Amino acid sequence: AQSVTQLGSHVSVSEGALVLLRCNYSSSVPPYLFWYVQYPNQGLQLLLKYTTGATLVKGINGFEAEFKKSETSFHLTKPSAHMSDAAEYFCAVRGTSYGKLTFGQGTILTVHP
Amino acid sequence: IAGITQAPTSQILAAGRRMTLRCTQDMRHNAMYWYRQDLGLGLRLIHYSNTAGTTGKGEVPDGYSVSRANTDDFPLTLASAVPSQTSVYFCASSVSGGEQFFGPGTRLTVL
Numbered sequence: 001a002q003s004v005t006q007l008g009s010h011v012s013v014s015e016g017a018l019v020l021l022r023c024n025y026s027s028s029v030p031p032y033l034f035w036y037v038q039y040p041n042q043g044l045q046l047l048l049k050y051t052t053g054a055t056l057v058k059g060i061n062g063f064e065a066e067f068k069k070s071e072t073s074f075h076l077t078k079p080s081a082h083m084s085d086a087a088e089y090f091c092a093v094r095g096t097s098y099g100k101l102t103f104g105q106g107t108i109l110t111v112h113p
Numbered sequence: 114i115a116g117i118t119q120a121p122t123s124q125i126l127a128a129g130r131r132m133t134l135r136c137t138q139d140m141r142h143n144a145m146y147w148y149r150q151d152l153g154l155g156l157r158l159i160h161y162s163n164t165a166g167t168t169g170k171g172e173v174p175d176g177y178s179v180s181r182a183n184t185d186d187f188p189l190t191l192a193s194a195v196p197s198q199t200s201v202y203f204c205a206s207s208v209s210g211g212e213q214f215f216g217p218g219t220r221l222t223v224l
Contacts, residue, residue, distance in 0.1 A: 043203055054156035103155040
């Protein structure tokens, strides 16, 4: 069994500020972890993923996430927010290499000028 | 390359009616998935198919059925729609163990 908890349904930052979106997971097997972004009225787009190897993962649009097994976390960060980053972000876990995704509840990111 | 297409884009449906949401992918992915997205609940898996000819139940399968007659198509059918099935429905596909690619979604309202 696996589950994902995203802390904070809404996060608001100023343009240029650090973005931190929190994700904690539970999984009975070594997890595969994902962050997806959803812009208004669109489908989901993969930002980045962790499978094995390096625990710091870099994705598109300047985002990165670090897999911390001891904390069961996979938080998403970006050093400097842009207005175009405003969207909903979903963390997801997959328990095996050939399995189904379980999504968190989503975090809506608002970026203020 | 279109990727994944879904039809219709949106639909308003009377309760009790039958409805099929269509999903087609042109990437020759073996696995396909149907999710529903509801505010505050994220995406929840309805049904999936690991390969043509096989299907499986996800987290919220009740009231829905699927078929996978070929690699490209994975329709989702609501036999008798109820208001609680009002949602945004996303189809996705992937190769085994790979990234899931999502369609643009179908917004369904059941009155």
